[in-house]
Amino acid sequence: xxxxxxxxxxxxxxxxPAKPTRGPKPALSLERIAAAGVxxxxxxxxGAVSMQKVAGLLDxxxxxxxxYVPGKAELIALMVESAxxxxxxxxxxxxxxxxxxxxxxxxxxxxxxxxxxxxxTVGARAIGxxxxxxxxxxxxxxxxxxxxxxxxxxxxxxxxxxVRGIATQSRAAGPDHNPEAELLxxxxxxxxxxxxxxxxVAAAMADPGGRDQALEFGLERILDGLAALIERRANxx
Amino acid sequence: xxxxxxxxxxxxxxxxPAKPTRGPKPALSLERIAAAGVxxxxxxxxGAVSMQKVAGLLDxxxxxxxxYVPGKAELIALMVESAxxxxxxxxxxxxxxxxxxxxxxxxxxxxxxxxxxxxxTVGARAIGxxxxxxxxxxxxxxxxxxxxxxxxxxxxxxxxxxVRGIATQSRAAGPDHNPEAELLxxxxxxxxxxxxxxxxVAAAMADPGGRDQALEFGLERILDGLAALIERRANxx
DNA sequence: AAAAACTGTGTCTCGCGGACACTGTTCGTT
DNA sequence: AACGAACAGTGTCCGCGAGACACAGTTTTT
Numbered sequence: 001x002x003x004x005x006x007x008x009x010x011x012x013x014x015x016x017p018a019k020p021t022r023g024p025k026p027a028l029s030l031e032r033i034a035a036a037g038v039x040x041x042x043x044x045x046x047g048a049v050s051m052q053k054v055a056g057l058l059d060x061x062x063x064x065x066x067x068y069v070p071g072k073a074e075l076i077a078l079m080v081e082s083a084x085x086x087x088x089x090x091x092x093x094x095x096x097x098x099x100x101x102x103x104x105x106x107x108x109x110x111x112x113x114x115x116x117x118x119x120x121t122v123g124a125r126a127i128g129x130x131x132x133x134x135x136x137x138x139x140x141x142x143x144x145x146x147x148x149x150x151x152x153x154x155x156x157x158x159x160x161x162x163v164r165g166i167a168t169q170s171r172a173a174g175p176d177h178n179p180e181a182e183l184l185x186x187x188x189x190x191x192x193x194x195x196x197x198x199x200x201v202a203a204a205m206a207d208p209g210g211r212d213q214a215l216e217f218g219l220e221r222i223l224d225g226l227a228a229l230i231e232r233r234a235n236x237x
Numbered sequence: 238x239x240x241x242x243x244x245x246x247x248x249x250x251x252x253x254p255a256k257p258t259r260g261p262k263p264a265l266s267l268e269r270i271a272a273a274g275v276x277x278x279x280x281x282x283x284g285a286v287s288m289q290k291v292a293g294l295l296d297x298x299x300x301x302x303x304x305y306v307p308g309k310a311e312l313i314a315l316m317v318e319s320a321x322x323x324x325x326x327x328x329x330x331x332x333x334x335x336x337x338x339x340x341x342x343x344x345x346x347x348x349x350x351x352x353x354x355x356x357x358t359v360g361a362r363a364i365g366x367x368x369x370x371x372x373x374x375x376x377x378x379x380x381x382x383x384x385x386x387x388x389x390x391x392x393x394x395x396x397x398x399x400v401r402g403i404a405t406q407s408r409a410a411g412p413d414h415n416p417e418a419e420l421l422x423x424x425x426x427x428x429x430x431x432x433x434x435x436x437x438v439a440a441a442m443a444d445p446g447g448r449d450q451a452l453e454f455g456l457e458r459i460l461d462g463l464a465a466l467i468e469r470r471a472n473x474x
Numbered sequence: 475a476a477a478a479a480c481t482g483t484g485t486c487t488c489g490c491g492g493a494c495a496c497t498g499t500t501c502g503t504t
Numbered sequence: 505a506a507c508g509a510a511c512a513g514t515g516t517c518c519g520c521g522a523g524a525c526a527c528a529g530t531t532t533t534t
Contacts, residue, residue: 010423014431023511024499050490063492064513072491122359124409124420132428132435140437149444151454152437158455161402165394172361183361186247191369194251198369200377200389207386217388218395221462228461260480261530287521300523301482309522 009074013081013128030068032058034082037075038114041083046116049076076120081128083114087137096230097223099141104163104219107134111167118168134160142226146233158222166215246311250318250365267305269295271319274312275351278320283353286313313357318365320351324374333467334460336378341400341456344371348404355405371397379463383470395459403452 012030036057040049051062051072069075088106090099111117127135138156147155172184188205195202253267273294277286288309292299306312325343327336348354364372375393384392409421425442432439 007423009420010427014427021511022501022509024501024513026512028512051492052490061514063515066492067512119359122356123405126420127424129431129434132438136435136438139441143437143440148446149441150446150451152441154451154454155458157402157406157451158399158458161398161455162395164402165398168360169394183246183363186244187364190247190251194366197366198373200380201369201373203380204376204386204389209385209387214387214391214394217391218398218459221392221395221466222455222458223462224465225458225460225462228465229458258480259478259532261482261532263481265481288523289521298483300484303523304481 008070009077009126012069012074013077013126026067028058028060028064028068030078031082033065033068033075034078037079038083041079041116041120042114046076046119049079051075073125077126077128080117080120081130083110083117084128084130084134085110086130087134090137090141096141096145097227100138100159100223101219103134103137103141104159104215107160107163108167108215111163112170115167115171118164118171121164145230147230155226159219162218162222163215166218169214245307246314246363249306249311250314250363263304265295265297265301265305267315268319270302270305270312271315274316275320278316278353278357279351283313283356286316288312310362314363314365317354317357318367320347320354321365321367321371322347323367324371327374327378333378333382334464337375337396337460338456340371340374340378341396341452344397344400345404345452348400349407352404352408355401355408358401382467384467392463396456399455399459400452403455406451 033054036054037049040053040057051065054075055062055065065075069078085106087103090102094102135156138159139152142152142155191198191202191205249267270291273291274286277290277294288299288302291312292302302312306315322343324340327339331339372393375396376389379389379392428435428439428442
Protein backbone atom coordinates (compact mmCIF):
# COMPACT_ATOMS: atom_id res chain seq x y z
CA UNK A 1 0.00 0.00 0.00
CA UNK A 2 2.84 2.34 0.78
CA UNK A 3 5.59 3.09 -1.65
CA UNK A 4 9.28 2.38 -1.52
CA UNK A 5 10.97 5.74 -1.38
CA UNK A 6 8.34 7.23 0.87
CA UNK A 7 8.74 4.36 3.23
CA UNK A 8 12.48 4.76 3.36
CA UNK A 9 12.34 8.39 4.27
CA UNK A 10 9.60 7.87 6.79
CA UNK A 11 11.54 5.11 8.50
CA UNK A 12 14.60 7.30 8.61
CA UNK A 13 12.73 10.17 10.20
CA UNK A 14 10.51 8.23 12.54
CA UNK A 15 11.91 4.93 13.57
CA UNK A 16 15.65 4.48 13.25
CA PRO A 17 16.44 3.63 16.89
CA ALA A 18 18.99 0.92 16.12
CA LYS A 19 19.77 -1.98 13.89
CA PRO A 20 21.44 -5.31 14.48
CA THR A 21 25.16 -4.97 14.49
CA ARG A 22 27.69 -7.29 13.05
CA GLY A 23 30.44 -5.50 11.18
CA PRO A 24 32.52 -2.53 12.31
CA LYS A 25 30.81 0.18 14.24
CA PRO A 26 29.63 3.13 12.24
CA ALA A 27 31.94 6.08 12.66
CA LEU A 28 29.27 8.55 11.68
CA SER A 29 25.72 9.13 12.74
CA LEU A 30 22.64 10.61 11.16
CA GLU A 31 22.85 13.46 13.64
CA ARG A 32 26.39 14.42 12.69
CA ILE A 33 25.63 14.18 9.01
CA ALA A 34 22.54 16.31 9.34
CA ALA A 35 24.41 18.84 11.44
CA ALA A 36 27.13 19.13 8.82
CA GLY A 37 24.53 19.70 6.16
CA VAL A 38 22.86 22.36 8.26
CA UNK A 39 26.17 24.09 8.78
CA UNK A 40 26.78 24.33 5.07
CA UNK A 41 23.24 25.42 4.31
CA UNK A 42 23.36 28.09 6.98
CA UNK A 43 26.58 29.46 5.60
CA UNK A 44 26.12 29.15 1.86
CA UNK A 45 22.52 28.25 1.21
CA UNK A 46 20.79 25.02 0.33
CA GLY A 47 22.25 25.03 -3.14
CA ALA A 48 25.73 24.64 -1.73
CA VAL A 49 24.82 21.43 0.04
CA SER A 50 26.21 18.50 -1.87
CA MET A 51 27.23 15.05 -0.82
CA GLN A 52 30.81 16.00 -1.49
CA LYS A 53 30.81 19.01 0.75
CA VAL A 54 28.94 17.38 3.57
CA ALA A 55 31.28 14.43 3.51
CA GLY A 56 34.29 16.69 3.23
CA LEU A 57 33.26 18.65 6.28
CA LEU A 58 33.23 15.39 8.21
CA ASP A 59 36.49 14.17 6.68
CA UNK A 60 34.85 11.29 4.95
CA UNK A 61 34.30 10.37 1.36
CA UNK A 62 31.10 11.15 -0.38
CA UNK A 63 30.11 7.56 -0.83
CA UNK A 64 30.33 6.74 2.82
CA UNK A 65 27.31 8.91 3.42
CA UNK A 66 25.24 6.51 1.39
CA UNK A 67 25.71 3.97 4.15
CA TYR A 68 23.56 6.18 6.33
CA VAL A 69 21.27 7.97 3.93
CA PRO A 70 19.63 6.57 0.81
CA GLY A 71 20.00 9.79 -1.13
CA LYS A 72 20.12 13.50 -1.08
CA ALA A 73 16.41 14.02 -0.59
CA GLU A 74 16.57 12.06 2.62
CA LEU A 75 19.59 14.02 3.76
CA ILE A 76 17.67 17.23 3.34
CA ALA A 77 14.71 15.81 5.19
CA LEU A 78 17.05 15.04 8.07
CA MET A 79 18.52 18.51 7.91
CA VAL A 80 15.06 20.00 8.20
CA GLU A 81 14.25 17.90 11.21
CA SER A 82 17.54 18.86 12.74
CA ALA A 83 17.22 22.58 12.10
CA UNK A 84 13.61 23.02 13.14
CA UNK A 85 13.16 23.92 16.77
CA UNK A 86 10.73 22.12 18.96
CA UNK A 87 7.75 24.43 19.16
CA UNK A 88 7.82 26.46 22.32
CA UNK A 89 5.44 25.66 25.11
CA UNK A 90 2.43 27.90 25.19
CA UNK A 91 2.11 30.07 28.27
CA UNK A 92 -0.03 28.48 30.97
CA UNK A 93 -3.67 29.17 30.47
CA UNK A 94 -3.20 31.17 27.32
CA UNK A 95 -6.13 31.42 24.97
CA UNK A 96 -6.02 30.12 21.43
CA UNK A 97 -5.24 33.53 20.02
CA UNK A 98 -2.24 34.13 22.21
CA UNK A 99 -1.00 30.60 21.60
CA UNK A 100 -1.15 31.04 17.86
CA UNK A 101 0.56 34.42 18.04
CA UNK A 102 3.48 32.99 19.96
CA UNK A 103 3.55 30.04 17.61
CA UNK A 104 3.72 32.19 14.50
CA UNK A 105 6.52 34.35 15.83
CA UNK A 106 8.49 31.34 16.86
CA UNK A 107 8.08 29.75 13.47
CA UNK A 108 9.13 32.97 11.79
CA UNK A 109 12.24 32.92 13.96
CA UNK A 110 13.07 29.47 12.68
CA UNK A 111 12.87 30.65 9.12
CA UNK A 112 14.99 33.67 9.93
CA UNK A 113 17.67 31.52 11.52
CA UNK A 114 17.69 29.01 8.68
CA UNK A 115 16.51 30.77 5.54
CA UNK A 116 17.18 27.66 3.47
CA UNK A 117 14.26 26.00 5.23
CA UNK A 118 12.11 27.91 2.79
CA UNK A 119 13.77 26.11 -0.08
CA UNK A 120 13.93 22.76 1.66
CA THR A 121 10.26 22.61 2.56
CA VAL A 122 8.86 23.19 -0.91
CA GLY A 123 6.92 20.51 -2.64
CA ALA A 124 5.89 17.09 -1.45
CA ARG A 125 8.13 15.53 1.10
CA ALA A 126 8.10 13.43 4.21
CA ILE A 127 7.48 15.21 7.47
CA GLY A 128 9.35 14.38 10.64
CA UNK A 129 8.22 14.43 14.24
CA UNK A 130 9.65 17.87 14.99
CA UNK A 131 7.82 19.37 12.08
CA UNK A 132 4.63 17.54 12.88
CA UNK A 133 4.79 18.91 16.41
CA UNK A 134 4.32 22.38 14.97
CA UNK A 135 1.19 21.28 13.21
CA UNK A 136 0.00 19.64 16.39
CA UNK A 137 0.29 22.88 18.30
CA UNK A 138 -1.91 24.80 15.93
CA UNK A 139 -4.56 22.16 15.72
CA UNK A 140 -4.53 21.66 19.49
CA UNK A 141 -4.86 25.38 20.11
CA UNK A 142 -8.02 25.42 18.05
CA UNK A 143 -9.54 22.36 19.67
CA UNK A 144 -12.89 22.87 21.25
CA UNK A 145 -13.86 26.09 19.56
CA UNK A 146 -16.44 24.78 17.18
CA UNK A 147 -14.21 24.10 14.20
CA UNK A 148 -14.32 20.65 12.67
CA UNK A 149 -11.24 18.64 11.84
CA UNK A 150 -10.61 19.75 8.28
CA UNK A 151 -11.26 23.32 9.29
CA UNK A 152 -8.60 23.13 11.98
CA UNK A 153 -6.17 21.72 9.47
CA UNK A 154 -7.09 24.42 7.01
CA UNK A 155 -6.41 27.02 9.63
CA UNK A 156 -2.99 25.51 10.19
CA UNK A 157 -2.23 25.64 6.50
CA UNK A 158 -3.38 29.22 6.44
CA UNK A 159 -1.09 30.26 9.27
CA UNK A 160 1.87 28.32 7.97
CA UNK A 161 1.43 29.77 4.53
CA UNK A 162 1.41 33.25 5.92
CA VAL A 163 4.57 32.83 7.96
CA ARG A 164 6.26 31.30 4.95
CA GLY A 165 5.23 34.16 2.73
CA ILE A 166 6.56 36.70 5.16
CA ALA A 167 9.79 34.82 5.63
CA THR A 168 10.28 34.62 1.88
CA GLN A 169 9.77 38.31 1.53
CA SER A 170 11.93 39.33 4.45
CA ARG A 171 14.72 37.11 3.20
CA ALA A 172 14.74 39.01 -0.07
CA ALA A 173 15.10 42.27 1.83
CA GLY A 174 17.76 40.68 3.98
CA PRO A 175 20.18 42.41 6.29
CA ASP A 176 23.23 42.58 4.07
CA HIS A 177 23.46 43.64 0.50
CA ASN A 178 22.93 40.15 -0.78
CA PRO A 179 22.33 39.60 -4.44
CA GLU A 180 18.68 39.18 -3.55
CA ALA A 181 18.36 42.71 -2.27
CA GLU A 182 19.43 43.97 -5.66
CA LEU A 183 16.40 42.42 -7.23
CA LEU A 184 14.17 44.20 -4.76
CA UNK A 185 15.81 47.49 -5.59
CA UNK A 186 15.49 46.73 -9.27
CA UNK A 187 11.82 46.03 -8.80
CA UNK A 188 11.33 49.36 -7.12
CA UNK A 189 13.05 51.13 -9.96
CA UNK A 190 10.99 49.30 -12.55
CA UNK A 191 7.75 50.10 -10.79
CA UNK A 192 8.59 53.77 -10.66
CA UNK A 193 9.48 53.70 -14.32
CA UNK A 194 6.20 52.09 -15.28
CA UNK A 195 4.10 53.88 -12.70
CA UNK A 196 1.43 54.52 -15.31
CA UNK A 197 0.78 50.82 -15.77
CA UNK A 198 0.93 49.97 -12.08
CA UNK A 199 -0.38 53.03 -10.30
CA UNK A 200 -1.66 51.27 -7.21
CA VAL A 201 1.61 49.44 -6.56
CA ALA A 202 3.63 52.54 -7.26
CA ALA A 203 1.54 54.55 -4.83
CA ALA A 204 1.68 51.84 -2.20
CA MET A 205 5.45 51.57 -2.46
CA ALA A 206 5.87 55.32 -2.32
CA ASP A 207 3.74 55.64 0.80
CA PRO A 208 6.09 55.38 3.76
CA GLY A 209 3.29 54.28 6.07
CA GLY A 210 5.74 53.81 8.80
CA ARG A 211 6.27 50.26 9.73
CA ASP A 212 7.68 46.94 8.82
CA GLN A 213 5.21 44.69 10.49
CA ALA A 214 4.13 42.47 7.68
CA LEU A 215 4.05 39.40 9.89
CA GLU A 216 1.90 41.11 12.48
CA PHE A 217 -0.43 42.58 9.92
CA GLY A 218 -1.35 39.33 8.25
CA LEU A 219 -1.42 37.46 11.50
CA GLU A 220 -3.89 39.87 13.05
CA ARG A 221 -6.12 39.66 10.00
CA ILE A 222 -6.11 35.88 10.10
CA LEU A 223 -6.75 35.74 13.81
CA ASP A 224 -9.54 38.29 13.51
CA GLY A 225 -11.07 36.16 10.81
CA LEU A 226 -10.80 33.03 12.92
CA ALA A 227 -12.23 34.84 15.91
CA ALA A 228 -15.23 35.91 13.87
CA LEU A 229 -15.85 32.33 12.80
CA ILE A 230 -15.44 31.00 16.31
CA GLU A 231 -17.84 33.55 17.68
CA ARG A 232 -20.36 32.81 14.99
CA ARG A 233 -20.18 29.12 15.74
CA ALA A 234 -20.59 29.76 19.46
CA ASN A 235 -23.73 31.78 18.86
CA UNK A 236 -25.41 29.36 16.52
CA UNK A 237 -24.60 26.46 18.79
CA UNK B 238 23.55 51.40 -8.12
CA UNK B 239 21.91 48.35 -9.60
CA UNK B 240 23.69 45.08 -9.96
CA UNK B 241 24.68 43.15 -13.02
CA UNK B 242 22.70 39.96 -12.97
CA UNK B 243 19.59 41.65 -11.65
CA UNK B 244 19.82 44.18 -14.39
CA UNK B 245 20.15 41.54 -17.05
CA UNK B 246 17.08 39.70 -15.98
CA UNK B 247 15.08 42.86 -15.55
CA UNK B 248 16.01 44.06 -19.00
CA UNK B 249 15.04 40.72 -20.44
CA UNK B 250 11.64 40.78 -18.78
CA UNK B 251 10.81 44.43 -19.20
CA UNK B 252 12.48 46.05 -22.11
CA UNK B 253 13.76 43.80 -24.88
CA PRO B 254 11.84 45.30 -27.77
CA ALA B 255 14.72 45.11 -30.27
CA LYS B 256 18.40 45.54 -30.74
CA PRO B 257 20.51 46.80 -33.61
CA THR B 258 20.98 44.14 -36.20
CA ARG B 259 23.98 43.35 -38.26
CA GLY B 260 24.61 39.63 -38.62
CA PRO B 261 22.15 36.89 -39.55
CA LYS B 262 18.62 37.11 -38.30
CA PRO B 263 17.90 35.15 -35.17
CA ALA B 264 16.04 31.98 -35.94
CA LEU B 265 14.65 31.72 -32.44
CA SER B 266 12.83 34.08 -30.16
CA LEU B 267 12.45 34.48 -26.45
CA GLU B 268 8.80 33.57 -26.82
CA ARG B 269 9.48 30.27 -28.56
CA ILE B 270 12.18 29.36 -26.07
CA ALA B 271 9.97 30.15 -23.11
CA ALA B 272 7.10 28.21 -24.65
CA ALA B 273 9.31 25.17 -25.12
CA GLY B 274 10.39 25.38 -21.50
CA VAL B 275 6.80 25.64 -20.36
CA UNK B 276 5.87 22.64 -22.43
CA UNK B 277 8.52 20.53 -20.76
CA UNK B 278 7.73 21.81 -17.29
CA UNK B 279 4.03 21.15 -17.76
CA UNK B 280 4.70 17.62 -18.86
CA UNK B 281 7.55 16.53 -16.62
CA UNK B 282 7.99 19.16 -13.95
CA UNK B 283 10.44 21.96 -13.48
CA GLY B 284 13.24 19.56 -12.66
CA ALA B 285 13.08 18.15 -16.16
CA VAL B 286 13.76 21.52 -17.72
CA SER B 287 17.34 21.68 -18.89
CA MET B 288 19.03 23.66 -21.57
CA GLN B 289 19.54 20.47 -23.47
CA LYS B 290 15.91 19.47 -23.49
CA VAL B 291 14.62 22.92 -24.29
CA ALA B 292 17.03 23.25 -27.18
CA GLY B 293 16.28 19.73 -28.34
CA LEU B 294 12.57 20.44 -28.46
CA LEU B 295 13.32 23.35 -30.78
CA ASP B 296 15.81 21.35 -32.85
CA UNK B 297 18.70 23.54 -31.84
CA UNK B 298 21.81 22.97 -29.84
CA UNK B 299 22.00 23.84 -26.22
CA UNK B 300 24.54 26.57 -26.66
CA UNK B 301 22.46 28.47 -29.14
CA UNK B 302 20.04 29.29 -26.36
CA UNK B 303 22.73 31.28 -24.65
CA UNK B 304 22.53 33.77 -27.52
CA TYR B 305 19.09 34.66 -26.26
CA VAL B 306 19.22 34.01 -22.55
CA PRO B 307 22.13 34.67 -20.17
CA GLY B 308 21.48 31.56 -18.14
CA LYS B 309 18.97 29.15 -16.79
CA ALA B 310 17.60 31.44 -14.10
CA GLU B 311 16.60 33.92 -16.75
CA LEU B 312 15.03 31.19 -18.82
CA ILE B 313 12.85 30.22 -15.90
CA ALA B 314 11.91 33.83 -15.28
CA LEU B 315 10.74 34.00 -18.87
CA MET B 316 8.83 30.76 -18.49
CA VAL B 317 7.01 32.16 -15.49
CA GLU B 318 6.06 35.29 -17.37
CA SER B 319 4.90 33.17 -20.25
CA ALA B 320 2.86 30.76 -18.18
CA UNK B 321 1.16 33.24 -15.89
CA UNK B 322 -2.19 34.46 -17.13
CA UNK B 323 -3.04 38.09 -17.24
CA UNK B 324 -5.24 38.64 -14.22
CA UNK B 325 -8.89 38.60 -15.14
CA UNK B 326 -10.82 41.80 -15.21
CA UNK B 327 -12.88 42.36 -12.13
CA UNK B 328 -16.63 42.47 -12.69
CA UNK B 329 -17.92 45.99 -13.18
CA UNK B 330 -18.69 47.71 -9.93
CA UNK B 331 -17.58 44.81 -7.80
CA UNK B 332 -16.55 45.58 -4.25
CA UNK B 333 -13.09 44.89 -2.95
CA UNK B 334 -14.15 41.64 -1.39
CA UNK B 335 -15.61 40.22 -4.53
CA UNK B 336 -12.65 41.39 -6.56
CA UNK B 337 -10.22 39.66 -4.26
CA UNK B 338 -12.25 36.47 -4.25
CA UNK B 339 -12.20 36.28 -8.00
CA UNK B 340 -8.52 37.14 -8.00
CA UNK B 341 -7.63 34.38 -5.57
CA UNK B 342 -9.52 31.73 -7.48
CA UNK B 343 -7.97 32.79 -10.71
CA UNK B 344 -4.50 32.66 -9.22
CA UNK B 345 -5.20 29.24 -7.79
CA UNK B 346 -6.22 28.15 -11.28
CA UNK B 347 -2.87 29.28 -12.62
CA UNK B 348 -1.06 27.17 -10.07
CA UNK B 349 -3.28 24.23 -10.88
CA UNK B 350 -2.58 24.53 -14.58
CA UNK B 351 1.17 24.91 -14.08
CA UNK B 352 2.11 23.27 -10.81
CA UNK B 353 5.79 23.94 -11.44
CA UNK B 354 5.08 27.64 -10.89
CA UNK B 355 5.22 26.80 -7.22
CA UNK B 356 8.81 25.69 -7.61
CA UNK B 357 9.77 28.43 -10.01
CA THR B 358 8.54 31.28 -7.85
CA VAL B 359 10.46 30.39 -4.71
CA GLY B 360 13.16 32.63 -3.43
CA ALA B 361 14.37 35.96 -4.66
CA ARG B 362 13.93 36.55 -8.34
CA ALA B 363 13.03 39.22 -10.81
CA ILE B 364 9.36 39.84 -11.42
CA GLY B 365 7.93 40.47 -14.85
CA UNK B 366 5.05 42.66 -15.95
CA UNK B 367 2.49 39.87 -16.02
CA UNK B 368 3.30 38.89 -12.50
CA UNK B 369 3.34 42.47 -11.30
CA UNK B 370 -0.10 42.94 -12.78
CA UNK B 371 -1.41 40.44 -10.25
CA UNK B 372 0.02 42.45 -7.43
CA UNK B 373 -1.43 45.59 -8.92
CA UNK B 374 -4.90 44.10 -8.88
CA UNK B 375 -4.83 43.35 -5.19
CA UNK B 376 -3.41 46.68 -4.19
CA UNK B 377 -5.83 48.52 -6.44
CA UNK B 378 -8.79 46.60 -5.03
CA UNK B 379 -7.86 47.81 -1.57
CA UNK B 380 -7.32 51.41 -2.56
CA UNK B 381 -9.42 53.92 -0.72
CA UNK B 382 -10.46 51.79 2.20
CA UNK B 383 -8.30 53.34 4.86
CA UNK B 384 -5.27 51.08 4.52
CA UNK B 385 -1.92 52.73 4.05
CA UNK B 386 0.58 51.67 1.41
CA UNK B 387 2.55 49.08 3.31
CA UNK B 388 -0.64 47.63 4.69
CA UNK B 389 -2.02 47.15 1.20
CA UNK B 390 1.19 45.42 0.19
CA UNK B 391 1.05 43.28 3.28
CA UNK B 392 -2.47 42.26 2.43
CA UNK B 393 -1.28 41.24 -1.02
CA UNK B 394 1.47 39.13 0.47
CA UNK B 395 -1.03 37.57 2.81
CA UNK B 396 -3.38 36.59 0.02
CA UNK B 397 -0.63 35.36 -2.26
CA UNK B 398 0.86 33.29 0.51
CA UNK B 399 -2.44 31.65 1.18
CA VAL B 400 -3.11 30.71 -2.41
CA ARG B 401 0.41 29.35 -2.68
CA GLY B 402 -0.02 27.29 0.46
CA ILE B 403 -3.24 25.79 -0.80
CA ALA B 404 -1.78 25.08 -4.20
CA THR B 405 1.20 23.35 -2.63
CA GLN B 406 -1.04 21.18 -0.55
CA SER B 407 -3.45 20.31 -3.29
CA ARG B 408 -0.62 19.41 -5.59
CA ALA B 409 0.58 16.85 -3.05
CA ALA B 410 -2.87 15.29 -2.99
CA GLY B 411 -2.97 15.43 -6.76
CA PRO B 412 -5.34 13.67 -9.08
CA ASP B 413 -3.27 10.65 -10.03
CA HIS B 414 -1.29 8.36 -7.86
CA ASN B 415 1.83 10.45 -8.15
CA PRO B 416 4.79 9.68 -5.95
CA GLU B 417 3.74 12.69 -3.92
CA ALA B 418 0.45 11.18 -2.91
CA GLU B 419 2.33 8.30 -1.35
CA LEU B 420 3.95 10.65 1.08
CA LEU B 421 0.60 11.96 2.11
CA UNK B 422 -0.64 8.47 2.73
CA UNK B 423 2.52 7.68 4.64
CA UNK B 424 1.96 10.73 6.80
CA UNK B 425 -1.54 9.59 7.62
CA UNK B 426 -0.27 6.19 8.65
CA UNK B 427 2.45 7.68 10.78
CA UNK B 428 0.06 10.01 12.54
CA UNK B 429 -2.27 7.16 13.37
CA UNK B 430 0.64 5.15 14.68
CA UNK B 431 1.82 7.95 16.95
CA UNK B 432 -1.63 9.22 17.82
CA UNK B 433 -0.60 9.51 21.45
CA UNK B 434 2.02 12.11 20.65
CA UNK B 435 -0.12 14.04 18.18
CA UNK B 436 -3.66 13.67 19.43
CA UNK B 437 -5.02 16.87 17.96
CA VAL B 438 -3.74 16.15 14.47
CA ALA B 439 -4.88 12.56 14.66
CA ALA B 440 -8.34 13.65 15.68
CA ALA B 441 -8.50 16.35 13.04
CA MET B 442 -7.46 13.94 10.32
CA ALA B 443 -9.93 11.33 11.49
CA ASP B 444 -12.81 13.79 11.47
CA PRO B 445 -14.40 13.61 8.04
CA GLY B 446 -15.92 17.09 8.36
CA GLY B 447 -17.18 16.82 4.87
CA ARG B 448 -15.47 19.19 2.52
CA ASP B 449 -12.40 20.02 0.57
CA GLN B 450 -12.60 23.77 0.59
CA ALA B 451 -9.25 24.72 2.01
CA LEU B 452 -8.91 27.64 -0.38
CA GLU B 453 -12.29 29.01 0.52
CA PHE B 454 -11.80 28.55 4.21
CA GLY B 455 -8.61 30.54 4.48
CA LEU B 456 -9.79 33.11 2.00
CA GLU B 457 -12.94 33.81 3.96
CA ARG B 458 -10.94 34.17 7.17
CA ILE B 459 -8.54 36.61 5.55
CA LEU B 460 -11.29 38.63 3.97
CA ASP B 461 -13.24 38.70 7.22
CA GLY B 462 -10.13 39.97 8.95
CA LEU B 463 -9.59 42.64 6.33
CA ALA B 464 -13.23 43.63 6.52
CA ALA B 465 -12.94 44.07 10.26
CA LEU B 466 -9.94 46.33 9.85
CA ILE B 467 -11.56 48.35 7.10
CA GLU B 468 -14.67 48.84 9.18
CA ARG B 469 -12.64 49.85 12.20
CA ARG B 470 -10.76 52.41 10.16
CA ALA B 471 -13.97 53.79 8.72
CA ASN B 472 -15.40 54.31 12.18
CA UNK B 473 -12.37 56.00 13.71
CA UNK B 474 -11.99 58.25 10.71
C1' DA C 475 35.54 44.35 -51.63
C1' DA C 476 36.62 44.24 -46.93
C1' DA C 477 35.57 44.42 -42.27
C1' DA C 478 32.52 44.35 -38.45
C1' DA C 479 28.76 42.28 -35.99
C1' DC C 480 26.15 38.67 -35.19
C1' DT C 481 24.16 33.54 -35.16
C1' DG C 482 24.63 28.82 -34.38
C1' DT C 483 27.94 24.77 -33.46
C1' DG C 484 31.42 21.56 -31.41
C1' DT C 485 34.38 20.78 -27.83
C1' DC C 486 35.79 21.11 -23.20
C1' DT C 487 35.65 21.54 -18.14
C1' DC C 488 33.82 21.12 -13.73
C1' DG C 489 30.57 19.62 -10.26
C1' DC C 490 26.74 16.94 -9.28
C1' DG C 491 24.11 12.38 -7.75
C1' DG C 492 24.55 7.82 -7.69
C1' DA C 493 25.89 2.57 -9.12
C1' DC C 494 29.13 -0.84 -8.19
C1' DA C 495 33.01 -3.57 -7.03
C1' DC C 496 36.42 -3.89 -3.61
C1' DT C 497 39.14 -3.96 0.89
C1' DG C 498 39.12 -4.22 5.62
C1' DT C 499 36.89 -4.92 10.12
C1' DT C 500 34.04 -7.07 13.53
C1' DC C 501 30.98 -10.28 15.44
C1' DG C 502 28.12 -14.67 15.80
C1' DT C 503 28.50 -19.41 14.98
C1' DT C 504 30.68 -23.69 15.06
C1' DA D 505 40.18 -20.67 18.07
C1' DA D 506 38.67 -20.36 13.37
C1' DC D 507 35.71 -19.31 9.93
C1' DG D 508 32.33 -16.87 7.42
C1' DA D 509 28.55 -13.54 7.29
C1' DA D 510 27.48 -8.85 7.71
C1' DC D 511 28.79 -4.52 7.60
C1' DA D 512 31.91 0.20 7.05
C1' DG D 513 34.41 3.04 4.20
C1' DT D 514 36.94 3.73 -0.40
C1' DG D 515 37.97 4.30 -5.42
C1' DT D 516 36.40 4.17 -9.87
C1' DC D 517 33.08 4.93 -13.17
C1' DC D 518 28.95 6.82 -15.57
C1' DG D 519 25.50 10.12 -17.17
C1' DC D 520 23.79 14.58 -16.84
C1' DG D 521 23.78 19.30 -15.84
C1' DA D 522 25.43 24.49 -16.58
C1' DG D 523 28.37 27.13 -18.80
C1' DA D 524 33.18 28.96 -21.08
C1' DC D 525 35.31 29.40 -25.33
C1' DA D 526 36.96 29.20 -29.96
C1' DC D 527 35.26 28.74 -34.39
C1' DA D 528 32.66 28.76 -38.97
C1' DG D 529 29.09 30.78 -41.54
C1' DT D 530 26.03 34.78 -42.63
C1' DT D 531 24.54 39.42 -43.18
C1' DT D 532 25.04 44.32 -42.94
C1' DT D 533 27.77 48.50 -42.90
C1' DT D 534 31.70 51.17 -44.59
